[in-house]
Amino acid sequence: MAMTPHVQPALWPDFEHTGPGTLAGRYLRSFWQPVYLSASLARGRAKPLKVFGEQFTIYRGEDGVARVVADRCLHRGTVLWTGTVEGTAIRCLYHGWKYNAGGQCVERPAERATPGHLQIRTYPTREWAGLVFCYLGEGEAPELPVLDTLSGDGELFVTAPMRPFNYFSQLENGLDEVHFNFVHRISRFAAQGMNAEIPQLACEETEYGLSRTSTRSGVVRRNHFLMPNANSAILFGAIRLVWRTPIDDHSHYSFTVDYFEGTAEQKRQWKAEQEKQFALIAEAQPAAQVAAAILRGELTLDDVVDHPDLLSVQDGVALKGQGVIANRQTEVLGQSDHQIVRMRRLWVEDMAAIAEGRPRRQWKWPRRLEMTTGLKQAETA
Numbered sequence: 001m002a003m004t005p006h007v008q009p010a011l012w013p014d015f016e017h018t019g020p021g022t023l024a025g026r027y028l029r030s031f032w033q034p035v036y037l038s039a040s041l042a043r044g045r046a047k048p049l050k051v052f053g054e055q056f057t058i059y060r061g062e063d064g065v066a067r068v069v070a071d072r073c074l075h076r077g078t079v080l081w082t083g084t085v086e087g088t089a090i091r092c093l094y095h096g097w098k099y100n101a102g103g104q105c106v107e108r109p110a111e112r113a114t115p116g117h118l119q120i121r122t123y124p125t126r127e128w129a130g131l132v133f134c135y136l137g138e139g140e141a142p143e144l145p146v147l148d149t150l151s152g153d154g155e156l157f158v159t160a161p162m163r164p165f166n167y168f169s170q171l172e173n174g175l176d177e178v179h180f181n182f183v184h185r186i187s188r189f190a191a192q193g194m195n196a197e198i199p200q201l202a203c204e205e206t207e208y209g210l211s212r213t214s215t216r217s218g219v220v221r222r223n224h225f226l227m228p229n230a231n232s233a234i235l236f237g238a239i240r241l242v243w244r245t246p247i248d249d250h251s252h253y254s255f256t257v258d259y260f261e262g263t264a265e266q267k268r269q270w271k272a273e274q275e276k277q278f279a280l281i282a283e284a285q286p287a288a289q290v291a292a293a294i295l296r297g298e299l300t301l302d303d304v305v306d307h308p309d310l311l312s313v314q315d316g317v318a319l320k321g322q323g324v325i326a327n328r329q330t331e332v333l334g335q336s337d338h339q340i341v342r343m344r345r346l347w348v349e350d351m352a353a354i355a356e357g358r359p360r361r362q363w364k365w366p367r368r369l370e371m372t373t374g375l376k377q378a379e380t381a
C-alpha cells in the first residue's frame with residue numbers, strides 16, 4: 001500500500017527516554033544540569049533527589065556546601081537521605097555508617113575492623129543563580145556555564161515547577177513561538193499584544209545553540225536556545241533562563257530563574273509581585289490538575305482564564321495533549337516548526353557522536369545574552 005504523502009518516515013532518534021544507559025540520558029548527563037533549588041536545601045539536611053530516572057541523595061553540609069551522593073548505604077542498602085548530616089559527612093540512619101564528603105566510609109560503629117576501601121559514589125556539585133547543579137556524566141566535569149547576564153546586582157526569583165509529561169515536549173515548546181497565538185490566546189501575552197499576528201520566525205546556529213527571532217509588525221523579539229536543554233528570553237520585564245530537567249520519562253522540572261534589574265524600589269516591587277503571584281499559585285488548584293480536567297473534557301480553557309498559573313494550565317493542556325511522551329514519528333511538520341527541527345538536528349549530531357564514541361561538539365555558552373522583548377517601546381514599561 002502506498003504511504004500517505006504527508007506522513008513522515010521515522011526520522012528521529014529517542015530523545016525522550018533518559019534513564020541510565022539510554023543515549024539521550026548519556027547525552028544530557030554529559031552537561032551540568034540543575035537538579036535542586038538552593039533555597040529548598042537547608043544547611044545540615046539531606047533529601048531524596050530523583051532526576052533522569054535515577055535516585056540520589058542530596059545534602060547540604062554544615063559548611064553550607066551542597067553535595068550529591070549515591071542513594072543507598074553500602075551496608076544493607078537503606079536510603080541515605082534519612083540519615084544525619086555531620087559536618088561535611090552523612091551518617092546512615094540504620095547502623096550508623098558514616099561517609100565523608102568524598103564518599104569514603106570512615107566509620108562503622110558496630111564493626112571491629114576499620115572500613116578500608118568502602119566508597120559510595122559522589123557527583124560534582126556547584127551552585128549558581130539559586131540552583132544546585134550536578135554533573136552526572138562520565139569523566140571529568142566540564143566548566144559550569146555561568147552567565148554574567150544573570151550575575152549582576154539584580155533580583156532573582158527561582159522556581160522549579162514539576163510537569164507531569166516528558167521534558168522534551170516542554171523543551172520544544174520553548175522554541176514554538178506560534179503557539180502564543182493559539183494556546184495563549186487569552187493571557188498576559190495577549191494583553192501585551194504578543195499574539196495580534198502570527199510572527200515571522202528565523203533562527204541561526206551559534207556556538208551555544210540557536211539565536212532566534214520572531215517578528216511582529218516589524219518589531220523583533222530575540223531570544224535563545226542554549227544546548228542542550230535551556231531557553232532564555234525576556235518575559236514580563238525580567239530575563240528568564242529555564243532548563244527542562246527530566247525527573248523520569250513521564251515528568252520533569254522546569255528550573256526557572258527570573259532576573260530583574262532596576263532601582264532598589266523597582267526590584268523590591270518586582271520581588272513582592274513575584275512572591276504574591278507565587279502564593280496565589282500555591283493556593284490555587286494545581287495547574288496540572290486543571291489541565292487534566294480539561295483533557296478529560298470536563299472544562300475548557302475558557303472556563304479557567306482567571307487561574308493564577310494560566311500559562312502553565314494552557315501549556316499543560318497542549319503538551320500533555322500530545323501524550324505523556326509525544327510521538328514524533330508521525331508528525332506532519334511545517335515551515336513554522338523549523339526552529340524545533342534545527343534543535344533536534346543539533347541533538348541528533350551530538351547523540352550520534354556519543355553513540356559512536358566520538359567527542360561531541362563542545363558548546364560554549366556566552367557570558368552575556370542579547371535579547372529584545374518584541375514589544376513596542378510603549379508596551380515594555
Ligand code: FES
Nearest residue numbers: 073075076092095
Ligand atoms: S544500612 Fe546503612 S549502616 Fe546499615
Ligand SMILES: [Fe+2]
Nearest residue numbers: 173179183315
Ligand atoms: Fe506556552
